Amino acid sequence: MRTLCASTLIGEFFVIGFAGLVAMKGDLSGTTVWTVCGIAMLLSVLLCGMLGRPGAIQIGWALQIALVLSGFVVPTMFFLGAVFAGLWWASIHYGRKIDEAKARWAAQEEQASAGPDAA
Template structure:
């Protein structure tokens, strides 16, 4: 799960950075406010990559997805990106957990003693 979620978060950090650049030119919101909010979101994305396997980290990721979706209030294109990255986040968590379960089963099977030949 760590690899999939981290990849999604890094992609999202890049999206937020570029969206901040676009928002500076297309909105009346001050540059300082845009970069304060964008900077916090980018930092959260990067820090969340390191703690994604800890309890509650996935929920923080969901909150981040809602924040990206809500940024559509300032830059309407972000509604579409919020939906896309929300879907990517769901896929990363869902399939990441399935992959982790599969790896655990495979590791348990490899550690189990082989049946004795008769």
């Protein structure tokens, strides 16, 4: 799960940066745009390292909601935020399934390597 979620977060890092460039064309100051974008970009990178800790998934959902809401500043972000929210859900959902399959496979390998006397 961590690999899929981290990949999604790194993709978001770049999208947030590009959205910041687009937002600069609006009537917001550059300082405001890059403060908000910088915090969101930093959060997306820090979350990559925090994915194994409690609460990281919930913080990731908050970031997804913030990305969708950023559509009020850059309208394209309504779509891109929804796409990344879907990717975030898929990363969590399918990542857990992959982790469960890996654990089952490792248990089977351990039993097979123990030999017939272990059973």
